[in-house]
Amino acid sequence: MSNKPLVRFQNVQKSYDGKTLVVKDLNLDVEKGEFLTMLGPSGSGKTTCLMMLAGFEPATHGEIYLNDEPINNVPPHKRGIGMVFQNYALFPHMSVAENLAFPLEVRKMSAAESKKRVDKALDMVQLGGFGNRRPSQLSGGQQQRVAVARALVFDPDLVLMDEPLGALDKNLREQMQYEIKHIHETLGVTVVYVTHDQSEALTMSNRIAVFNDGVIQQLAPPDALYERPDNAFVAQFIGENNKLRGTVEELEGDYCVVRTQTGAPVYARAVNVGRKGDESTLSLRPERVLIDPDASAVQNMFEARVLELIYLGDHIRTRIELLGRDDFIVKVPNSANHALMREGDIVTVGWLQEDCRALDA
Amino acid sequence: MADTANVEIDDKLLKKRLDKALFKNRSRAFLLVLPLLLFLLVAFIGPILYFLSHGFIDKTFAALMPQTTEALSEWDAVSDPTEEMFAAVVADMVVARKNKTIGRVATRVNRDKPGTRSLFTSSARKAAKLEAPFSESLPAVKKDWNDIEVWQAMKTASRQYTLGYYAAALDMKVNADGSFERQDEKRRIHMTLLLRTMQISFLVTVFCLALGYPVAYLLATLPARTSNLLLILVLLPFWTSILVRTTAWIAMLQAQGVVNDLLVFFGMTPDDARFSLIYNKTGTLIAMTHILLPFMVLPLYSVMKGIPPSYVRAAKSLGANNWTAFWRVYAPQTIPGIGAGALLVFIVAIGYYITPALVGGQDGTMISNIIDDHMRKSLNWNLAAALGGVLMVIVMVLYYVYDRIVGIDNMKLG
Numbered sequence: 001m002s003n004k005p006l007v008r009f010q011n012v013q014k015s016y017d018g019k020t021l022v023v024k025d026l027n028l029d030v031e032k033g034e035f036l037t038m039l040g041p042s043g044s045g046k047t048t049c050l051m052m053l054a055g056f057e058p059a060t061h062g063e064i065y066l067n068d069e070p071i072n073n074v075p076p077h078k079r080g081i082g083m084v085f086q087n088y089a090l091f092p093h094m095s096v097a098e099n100l101a102f103p104l105e106v107r108k109m110s111a112a113e114s115k116k117r118v119d120k121a122l123d124m125v126q127l128g129g130f131g132n133r134r135p136s137q138l139s140g141g142q143q144q145r146v147a148v149a150r151a152l153v154f155d156p157d158l159v160l161m162d163e164p165l166g167a168l169d170k171n172l173r174e175q176m177q178y179e180i181k182h183i184h185e186t187l188g189v190t191v192v193y194v195t196h197d198q199s200e201a202l203t204m205s206n207r208i209a210v211f212n213d214g215v216i217q218q219l220a221p222p223d224a225l226y227e228r229p230d231n232a233f234v235a236q237f238i239g240e241n242n243k244l245r246g247t248v249e250e251l252e253g254d255y256c257v258v259r260t261q262t263g264a265p266v267y268a269r270a271v272n273v274g275r276k277g278d279e280s281t282l283s284l285r286p287e288r289v290l291i292d293p294d295a296s297a298v299q300n301m302f303e304a305r306v307l308e309l310i311y312l313g314d315h316i317r318t319r320i321e322l323l324g325r326d327d328f329i330v331k332v333p334n335s336a337n338h339a340l341m342r343e344g345d346i347v348t349v350g351w352l353q354e355d356c357r358a359l360d361a
Numbered sequence: 362m363a364d365t366a367n368v369e370i371d372d373k374l375l376k377k378r379l380d381k382a383l384f385k386n387r388s389r390a391f392l393l394v395l396p397l398l399l400f401l402l403v404a405f406i407g408p409i410l411y412f413l414s415h416g417f418i419d420k421t422f423a424a425l426m427p428q429t430t431e432a433l434s435e436w437d438a439v440s441d442p443t444e445e446m447f448a449a450v451v452a453d454m455v456v457a458r459k460n461k462t463i464g465r466v467a468t469r470v471n472r473d474k475p476g477t478r479s480l481f482t483s484s485a486r487k488a489a490k491l492e493a494p495f496s497e498s499l500p501a502v503k504k505d506w507n508d509i510e511v512w513q514a515m516k517t518a519s520r521q522y523t524l525g526y527y528a529a530a531l532d533m534k535v536n537a538d539g540s541f542e543r544q545d546e547k548r549r550i551h552m553t554l555l556l557r558t559m560q561i562s563f564l565v566t567v568f569c570l571a572l573g574y575p576v577a578y579l580l581a582t583l584p585a586r587t588s589n590l591l592l593i594l595v596l597l598p599f600w601t602s603i604l605v606r607t608t609a610w611i612a613m614l615q616a617q618g619v620v621n622d623l624l625v626f627f628g629m630t631p632d633d634a635r636f637s638l639i640y641n642k643t644g645t646l647i648a649m650t651h652i653l654l655p656f657m658v659l660p661l662y663s664v665m666k667g668i669p670p671s672y673v674r675a676a677k678s679l680g681a682n683n684w685t686a687f688w689r690v691y692a693p694q695t696i697p698g699i700g701a702g703a704l705l706v707f708i709v710a711i712g713y714y715i716t717p718a719l720v721g722g723q724d725g726t727m728i729s730n731i732i733d734d735h736m737r738k739s740l741n742w743n744l745a746a747a748l749g750g751v752l753m754v755i756v757m758v759l760y761y762v763y764d765r766i767v768g769i770d771n772m773k774l775g
Contacts, residue, residue: 056674076677077686089675093693101678102689154680 006158006190007053011061014214017060022048025215026062030192032157034185037201039195039212041237044297049211050160050194055079073130077106082151084160086144086166090135092194095132095253096146103154121149124183141172148180152189161193165200177203191306198238202226210234211318231272232359235305237284243287244282248273248358258282268356269297279361284351286317288331291341293350301350304328306341322349367552414543416526416747422518426453430519433512436756438537442512447495450515454481454488472741473525473534475516480505489767513537526747527642551731551748559755561717562710563647568650569657570699577661577698581668592662599655607716611649614720640722644747649715655710657702672756700767708756728752 009028014023023045030036037044037046043200051057053064054068055076063070066351071079089098097118104114122128125145135143144164151159157248161180184191195201201208210217210225210233229235236243246260250268254268258280266282273280295301307326308319315331318341322328330349341347422747423430428449436446458464467481484502491498500506517525525535532549543549576595580588586747613619621635630636636645656717668691702741714729721730728748735745762767 050766054674056677075682076674077680077682079678080680081678083675083678085671085675086673087669089669089671090696091690093696102681106680106682127689150679160678173695185687251644 006032008065012059015060022214029193030286033188035191035206037205037208039201039208044211046194046211046216050162054160056085080156082156084147084151084161088147095275099150100150121153125149139218140168163195182348196341232281244286248276248278248280251276258358260323267353268358271357272359280358283357285358286331288355289330289349289351292348298350299353304349306343306345412746413750416750419743420521423521425457433516433519438513438516447499447542448466449493451495454485458485462548466712470514470518473517497700505733526743529744530747532753554731564647565710566703566707569654573654573657575592577658577665580662581665595658603715607648607719618753639720642725644720645717645725648720653706656705660701661698667695704763
């Protein structure tokens with residue numbers, strides 16, 4: 001990653017009404033060839049960032065660079081950025097081939113060259129022979145592929161995707177995730193992808209920027225984001241998470257002891273805590289909680305009451321009452337000798353200090 | 362497998378059962394619309410069909426001059442009138458005078474041969490005293506009875522089912538032998554009016570499109586608060602009486618009106634050479650464009666409202682400048698709205714009547730005004746019906762052409 005970034009947001013701010021900032025002081029570099037996902041709940045500013053990059057919304061403050069050129073004053077049609085829209089935005093009055101030829105036509109490409117490119121792009125998305133159809137004659141997944149092909153047909157350096165899979169059903173969405181990922185790997189094009197679906201982000205991205213409240217909360221590869229969230233928001237937003245609140249009682253190097261509301265001390269890894277006496281939120285993944293652990297192997301061990309068992313095939317999702325919270329989730333794998341529990345049972349649960357992260361309040 | 366076979370065999374039975382199940386709902390739905398259907402039939406469709414039939418059927422002469430009608434039916438319209446024909450005319454005229462219907466007969470024949478009105482009324486006064494042979498005594502009263510064209514006119518008038526009125530509506534006439542011929546040059550009026558009506562309607566449609574398109578675009582793209590205000594501005598005149606709006610234009614456009622006064626005040630025209638903006642075609646065009654504008658704006662607005670902004674954005678992201686994005690991507694998607702608006706404005710305009718009557722003057726009147734004239738002044742309802750029929754056919758042809766080119770399912774009225 002030593003080369004210059006393809007896109008650089010520098011102190012970018014955006015306000016629609018002149019009162020509140022939708023995007024607050026954004027700094028972000030997108031490397032060449034990267035698949036970067038902007039992930040966040042609705043209203044977190046991720047789509048606004050994409051629209052500013054595409055040129056449909058002006059930045060209120062700051063500068064956006066594309067290939068080291070400031071592009072704040074470059075109109076969208078001169079930026080040469082491909083874009084896939086949420087509802088595909090395929091032109092309904094043109095055939096699939098005409099849709100694909102449109103960006104080549106406005107670039108005054110010869111008809112023969114244009115046809116060659118269109119056919120190649122259609123083959124790439126496995127829709128060769130569909131050129132004469134109207135978009136309305138295609139299924140949702142096929143329309144999606146055409147939209148991707150259209151955004152790529154003029155060989156842009158950068159492709160933006162704004163929740164492109166939102167309208168598809170679950171199976172198709174997963175299939176399209178792989179297809180887009182493969183196209184990205186084959187072409188080596190840079191993709192900036194916006195979604196609110198965390199599993200989509202985890203599947204496809206090289207790096208994920210988690211947005212909340214107009215600020216990037218964490219920018220990291222998928223595994224780091226899941227395993228090592230920097231703050232309580234990211235821990236809660238990515239994957240399933242158990243939350244425990246308490247006060248930092250001891251802080252020593254990378255480790256700390258947090259006393260929860262019930263008074264029990266929890267040994268955790270200090271990731272994002274201030275000083276002794278500060279409030280902290282503990283984050284613990286459900287699959288890292290052990291039932292009936294070996295007392296010598298874990299630092300944390302508590303008694304809990306089983307409240308609810310949900311059978312999910314590969315695992316049993318178990319809700320237990322622990323340390324004053326009744327929404328504590330444990331995933332019990334459905335293995336040959338898994339613990340047999342019934343509602344109302346009292347069980348012992350425990351976890352490693354390493355797996356429990358003490359984060360901001 | 363056995364189940365499948367059973368289902369196939371019971372196909373007809375199934376259909377029967379389905380019909381039976383749906384019958385109750387269908388008949389209930391039908392009963393709900395029945396009052397409206399009956400009302401339309403009695404108050405709208407019936408009268409229209411009855412009136413339109415007047416364009417083909419004219420029993421005036423045949424009913425009032427029955428003997429003459431019978432005698433004329435044998436006649437070849439070329440040879441000299443026979444004694445029986447004269448006798449029949451005299452006999453019918455005696456009855457017609459007694460029943461005070463001779464005026465209607467005279468009016469009817471006068472339509473086919475102008476200037477014959479007094480021939481009938483004055484001859485009828487003396488008919489009772491005439492003696493045989495009538496072929497000599499009748500021409501002695503009025504020598505026009507020797508004119509074969511009078512007899513030909515009567516033969517034409519005696520036909521109960523005639524294309525004569527439709528011919529007249531197209532500036533043609535039917536001869537006694539049934540052949541068609543163009544009307545004398547000085548009596549041609551309807552074609553000119555029809556063409557002018559089409560021309561005015563076309564121009565009004567074009568003006569409405571040119572003025573309405575940007576307004577509709579603003580309505581569809583502005584934020585809700587502003588666009589609601591704008592929509593009220595569009596609808597306010599729509600809710601105002603046509604009469605009020607037309608007379609308002611008279612106040613605006615007349616020689617001493619607001620527009621001319623302003624032009625003189627700013628020195629754009631000398632006081633003694635004010636523009637004649639009203640009581641001519643210009644007046645009709647201005648007033649009609651204003652009145653019909655909402656008919657264009659509303660369908661366009663509803664279509665534009667349904668075009669998500671992402672289409673134009675997509676076009677721009679693909680490298681199209683504003684102009685190309687508009688022409689290649691936005692405008693084609695508004696065609697259903699343009700079609701609906703244009704068809705609506707044109708069809709309403711082609712039958713427009715009050716506005717041209719009030720501000721049209723000489724060269725701004727339209728075909729509806731002459732229909733009105735025939736209805737209320739010359740009382741030639743048959744010709745009015747024929748003109749109305751022609752108008753209807755023109756509209757239907759246009760509708761058909763539109764359907765062929767744009768497709769009627771593509772139309773969106775809002």
